[in-house]
Amino acid sequence: MKRTIPLFISAVTGFVLIGTAFIPKFVDWGNDAMAWFNLLAAFAFILGGGNLLKMQLQKISAQQPGWGYAAVTLIAFFITLFVGLAKVGVNPSVKFPEFAWSGEFQEEGSAFWWLFEYIFYPLSATMFALLAFYISSAAFRAFRAKNTEATILLSIAVIVLLGRTYAGVWLTGWLPNEPIIGTSGITYSDFHLPHLSQIIMDDFTTPGMRAITIGIALGVASTSLKVLLGVDRSYLGSDQEA
Amino acid sequence: MLETLQTLDRRWIFLAMFLAVAVPLIMGTTFPEEPSDQVMAVFDAVENLPDGSNVVMALDYDPASEGELQPMASAFTRHCALKKHNIYFMTLWPQGGPMIQRSTELLENDYPETYKGKYGTKYVNLGFRAGNEGVIKLVVEDLKKSYDTDVQGTNLNDIPLTKNLKNIQQVDLLCNVSAGYPGSKEWVLYGSAPFDIPTVIGCTGVQAPIMLPYIPQQLTGMLAAIKGAAEYEQAIINAYPELNDNLAAKEGLKRMGPQLVAHVLLICLIALGNVIYFWERKQGTS
Numbered sequence: 001m002k003r004t005i006p007l008f009i010s011a012v013t014g015f016v017l018i019g020t021a022f023i024p025k026f027v028d029w030g031n032d033a034m035a036w037f038n039l040l041a042a043f044a045f046i047l048g049g050g051n052l053l054k055m056q057l058q059k060i061s062a063q064q065p066g067w068g069y070a071a072v073t074l075i076a077f078f079i080t081l082f083v084g085l086a087k088v089g090v091n092p093s094v095k096f097p098e099f100a101w102s103g104e105f106q107e108e109g110s111a112f113w114w115l116f117e118y119i120f121y122p123l124s125a126t127m128f129a130l131l132a133f134y135i136s137s138a139a140f141r142a143f144r145a146k147n148t149e150a151t152i153l154l155s156i157a158v159i160v161l162l163g164r165t166y167a168g169v170w171l172t173g174w175l176p177n178e179p180i181i182g183t184s185g186i187t188y189s190d191f192h193l194p195h196l197s198q199i200i201m202d203d204f205t206t207p208g209m210r211a212i213t214i215g216i217a218l219g220v221a222s223t224s225l226k227v228l229l230g231v232d233r234s235y236l237g238s239d240q241e242a
Numbered sequence: 243m244l245e246t247l248q249t250l251d252r253r254w255i256f257l258a259m260f261l262a263v264a265v266p267l268i269m270g271t272t273f274p275e276e277p278s279d280q281v282m283a284v285f286d287a288v289e290n291l292p293d294g295s296n297v298v299m300a301l302d303y304d305p306a307s308e309g310e311l312q313p314m315a316s317a318f319t320r321h322c323a324l325k326k327h328n329i330y331f332m333t334l335w336p337q338g339g340p341m342i343q344r345s346t347e348l349l350e351n352d353y354p355e356t357y358k359g360k361y362g363t364k365y366v367n368l369g370f371r372a373g374n375e376g377v378i379k380l381v382v383e384d385l386k387k388s389y390d391t392d393v394q395g396t397n398l399n400d401i402p403l404t405k406n407l408k409n410i411q412q413v414d415l416l417c418n419v420s421a422g423y424p425g426s427k428e429w430v431l432y433g434s435a436p437f438d439i440p441t442v443i444g445c446t447g448v449q450a451p452i453m454l455p456y457i458p459q460q461l462t463g464m465l466a467a468i469k470g471a472a473e474y475e476q477a478i479i480n481a482y483p484e485l486n487d488n489l490a491a492k493e494g495l496k497r498m499g500p501q502l503v504a505h506v507l508l509i510c511l512i513a514l515g516n517v518i519y520f521w522e523r524k525q526g527t528s
Contacts, residue, residue, distance in 0.1 A: 027383065038372060044372070
C-alpha cells in the first residue's frame with residue numbers, strides 16, 4: 001500500500017499531463033495537478049531545511065573536522081529563519097495597516113533585507129568571483145597541448161576568448177574585405193576573430209548541442225514512461241525495478 | 243627563468259588576475275561594441291512592439307550571477323521603459339526578489355514620468371513562487387492558479403494590470419534573464435515553444451551553448467554573457483542617443499574592459515604554461 005498509492009498518483013498525474021497536449025478536457029485537470037505540484041514544491045523547502053539540520057547536527061555531535069562551520073551554518077540558518085518568519089523590522093502594509101505582519105518580509109530596511117543585502121549578497125558574489133582566480137591558476141597549470149585533441153581545444157578556446165572581446169577587433173580588424181583566391185568567395189575579412197568565434201558557435205557548437213539535446217529528450221521520454229508505468233521505482237527510495 | 247616559472251607561487255597568478263580586473267574597472271575603460279545580428283533581434287523584438295505593450299520580465303538569477311546578468315536585466319528594463327511598456331515582474335528563484343527590486347527601482351527613479359507611483363497600472367511585481375517548471379506550466383495556462391496575490395499581498399483581481407489577465411499567452415513579449423535552472427530552457431520548453439509566446443532571453447556564457455539550438459524557431463534572440471549585454475546597451479544607445487551620457491546605461495560596456503584584459507591574461511597564462519610544458523618535455527622531466 002505504501003508503494004501502490006504513490007505509484008498510482010504518479011501514473012494518473014503523469015498521464016493526465018500527457019493528455020493535456022492532446023485532449024482539451026484534460027487541460028483544467030492538468031492545471032489542478034500543477035497547482036498541487038507547486039504546493040508540494042513549497043513543502044520541499046521544509047524537507048530541505050530538515051535535511052540541513054540533520055546533516056549539520058550530525059557533524060557537530062560527532063565532532064567531525066570542520067564542525068565549527070556546521071555550527072555557524074545552523075546559527076545563520078536559525079537567525080535568517082527567525083527574522084524572515086517574524087518579519088522583524090517590517091512595517092504593516094499600507095493596504096492592511098490593521099495587521100502588524102501584513103508587510104512584505106523582504107521590505108527595504110527590514111532585518112531580512114539587511115541580512116540579504118549586507119551578508120548573503122556580498123558573500124554569494126564573492127564566492128562566484130573567486131572562479132576567476134581558480135580559472136587563471138588552472139589556465140597556467142592544466143591546459144596543456146598534450147595531444148591533437150587538446151591542441152584543437154586550446155586553439156578554439158583562444159579564438160573564442162579573443163573573439164568575444166575588443167582584442168579580436170584590434171588584432172584582425174585590419175584584414176581587408178577582398179577575395180583571397182579569385183572567385184572562391186572567401187575574403188580576408190572572413191578571418192576576423194569575432195567572425196571566426198561566431199562561426200565556431202553557429203556551425204560547431206549549435207549542431208553538437210542540438211544532437212545532445214535530442215538525445216537527452218529521448219532519454220527523458222523513456223525514463224518518464226518507465227516511471228509512469230511503475231517500471232522504475234527508484235524515486236520511491238529503492239533502486240529496484242519491477 | 244623557466245625554472246622560476248616552474249615553481250611559481252599561484253598567488254602571483256591571483257595577483258595578476260586581480261590587477262587585470264581591478265585596473266580597467268577603476269579606470270572605467272570602455273570599448274566600442276557593434277551589436278551582432280542576434281542582439282539586434284532582441285533589440286527589435288522590444289523596439290518593434292507598439293508603445294505600452296505588455297511584457298513579462300522573468301528574472302531568474304541570484305547575487306552570484308548578478309555581475310553578469312544585472313546589466314542585461316537593467317537594459318531590458320530600460321528599453322521597456324523607453325517604450326513605456328507595461329511590465330510584469332516574476333521570478334522562479336527564491337533569491338530573485340531583490341533582483342526584481344533593482345529593476346523596479348530603475349523604473350521609478352529613472353523614468354518617474356511613466357512609472358513613479360504607477361504600481362499596478364504600469365508595472366507589477368508578482369514575486370517568487372516555488373515549483374520551477376510547474377509554475378511556468380501554470381502561468382501560461384492560468385496565471386491566478388499560481389499567483390493569487392502580488393508581493394504586497396494584493397489580490398491580482400484588484401490590480402488593474404492583472405485583473406483581466408488570464409495567462410501570459412496574452413502578453414506581447416516574454417523577457418527572461420536566467421543563470422541556470424529553472425530558467426531560460428524551462429521557459430522555452432514549457433512556455434514559449436508550446437504556446438508561441440515571443441521570447442527573448444539573456445543568459446550566462448555557460449548557458450549560451452545550451453540555448454543556441456532554440457534560435458530562431460523557439461527563441462527570437464539571445465544575449466549571451468556580458469558581451470551580449472554590452473552589445474544590447476550599445477544598440478539602445480544607438481537608437482536613443484540621449485543615453486550616451488548616462489553611466490548607468492553602460493554597465494555592460496564598462497565590464498567589457500576587465501573582460502578584455504582578463505581574457506588576454508588567460509591566453510598569456512595558457513601560452514606560458516605550454517612553453518614550460520614543452521621545455522620540461524625537452525628536458526625529459528615531464
